[in-house]
Amino acid sequence: MSHHARFTGKVVLITGAAGGFGRRAAERFADEGARLAISDVAADRLDEVAQELRRAGAEVVAEAGDVSQESTAERLVAAALGAYGRLDVALNNAGMAHPYLKLPDIPSATAEKVIAVDLMGVFYAMKHQLPAMERQGGGVILNVASVAGLVGAPLLSVYAAAKHGVIGLTKTAAVEYARRNIRVNAICPSFADTAMVKDELAHMRGGPEAALERVLGAIPMRRLASVDEIVAAMLQLCGPESAFITGVALPVDGGLTAA
Ligand SMILES: NC(=O)c1ccc[n+]([C@@H]2O[C@H](COP(=O)([O-])OP(=O)(O)OC[C@H]3O[C@@H](n4cnc5c(N)ncnc54)[C@H](O)[C@@H]3O)[C@@H](O)[C@H]2O)c1
Structure with a gap:
């Protein structure tokens, strides 16, 4: 794929x-000239990724932390402003699922954790990103929701609630900041070939192969997304070609939500 450098500087x-x-997105943004401020709760893996990106020539600051703590959002914005003096694009991607269980079987502590990471994490992020972008005259926020933010997700009720909530934050902030030159969108992937999905499939009824069959049965294209297909859509929504797109929750789902 040839890259015109949409994110130079x-x-x-x-x-x-x-x-x-998130990791693939970091590589792709760097390929197109971006300077990065990256974060993850897994501090060791984050350091490895930062070092690899630097070896490939990227400018990177890394700040480990759990997105369910407001201080993480604050530190990460401060790290970007401290290193580069500005913040142009925020990809709020960190998230987690919960075990596949009917609603009454989900332990309340698990539900609270998923809401804290997937919904409050995005709230804290935007709370600290929007003022920084407003001060500099604009910016772009892309929140990673899910098809489970658009339609029900059997056995993933709390994850679905959190992702529906992310779309509510997204649409509202898009309207609040439309005249401040800040675009706010959400991306709604269906199942992609990542660790999160492999782990989910492994724990589903009947084992991973039968589970994959059932999952693919709901997707008109009858396949998982590749990580690159999702990340390509992320860069597109964050890029200048999407200048008039704000407040959308874009499915990238092989037709799942259309069926
Ligand atoms: N993989 C899919 O098919 C799929 C589909 C729809 C939506 N999503 C969403 O995409 C996003 C990324 O998922 P992925 O599939 O790349 O998952 P992944 O598990 O491969 O990567 C998620 C990363 O987020 C980090 N993370 C988890 N909890 C965190 C926390 N509390 N604070 C900071 N970092 C944390 C993990 O350490 C990991 O590095 C998530 O928001 C997920 O809900 C994924």
């Missing part, structure tokens, strides 16, 4: 950058 913040979509 842009400062891009990414949470959950030590694995999955």
Whole structure:
């Protein structure tokens, strides 16, 4: 794939950058000229990713932390401003699922944790990103939701609640900041080939192969997304070609939510 450098000199913040979509997104943004501020709760993996990105020539600051703590959001924005003096793009990607269980079987502590990470984490992030972007005259926020933010997700009720909530934050902030030159969108992937999904499939009824069959049955294209397909859509929504797109929750789902 040929890269025109859409993000030359842009400062891009990414949470959950030590694995999955976040890590690949960091590589792709760097390929297109971005300067990075990356974060993850897995401090060791985050350091490895930062070092690899630097070896490939990228400018990177890394700040480990749990997105469910407001101080993490604050430190990460401060790290971007401290290193580069600005924040152009924020990809709020860190997230977790919970074990596949009917609603009454989900331990309340698990539900609270998923809401804290997947919903409050995005709230804290935006709370600290929006004022920084407003002060400099603009910016772009992309929150990683899920198809479970658009339709029900059997056995993932609390994850679905958190992701529906992320879309509510996204649409509202998009309207609040439309005249401040800040775009706010959400991306809604269906199952992609990541550690999170492999782990989920492994724990589903009937074993991973039968589980994969059932999952693919709901996807008109009958396949998982590749990580690159999701990340390509992320960069597109954050790039200048999407200048008039704000407040959307874009499914990147092989037709799942259309069926
Ligand atoms: N993989 C999929 O099919 C899929 C589908 C829809 C949505 N999503 C969403 O995409 C995002 C990324 O998921 P992924 O598939 O790349 O998962 P992943 O598990 O491969 O990577 C997620 C990263 O986030 C980090 N993380 C987890 N909890 C954190 C916390 N509390 N604070 C900071 N970092 C934390 C992990 O350490 C990991 O590096 C998540 O928001 C997820 O809900 C994934």
